[in-house]
Amino acid sequence: MGIGFPLYVDLSDNNCTIFGGGENTVRRVRELRRFGAKVTVISPTLCPPLEELSAKGEIRHIPRKYYRGDCSNAQLCVAATDDATINIAIATECKAKGIPVNVTEPAAYGNFTFPRVVIREDVVISVAGDVPSAKLKRLRDRLQEAVPEMLEKIDQGE
Secondary structure: OOOOOOOOOOOOOOEEEEEOOOHHHHHHHHHHHHOOOEEEEEOOOOOHHHHHHHHOOOOEEEOOOOOOOOOOOOOEEEEOOOOHHHHHHHHHHHHHHOOOEEEOOOHHHOOOOOOEEEEEOOEEEEEOOOOOHHHHHHHHHHHHHHHHHHHHHHHOOO
8 A cells, every 4th residue: 555644534423344353353443442433343253352342332243244235334444354355345345435445455455554543642643654563563652652751841841
């Protein structure tokens, strides 16, 4: 995908649909919920962290595979199944309907990525790039440590 344009979107109460119930889905669900999205996960099965979120009513689970038309009511979608052919079909449907889609594999079929995010007070900082995920995570971790001190200095007029 290359380096994308950073765009902050209000997801409050917006429908976001994720296909796939594995570990790839967990971080994406948590990030979307962190920003107020209503998340539906369509997957025959869920990994334990997602089962817990479903049991608490924090996500909606539809226990089946993807069907054409499933993307229609979503403001954005994530194709995170373990089947590249299905992920490509989801991406194709979303793009035809003008719905942003993130694809885990093959990632090139998606048109947005999930950045690494730091939130402190009312400040949101995101880090993304065409580099390995581990590098972005380390950068995010360093920002999480540095940002509170930086904000304090700004508050003090420095």
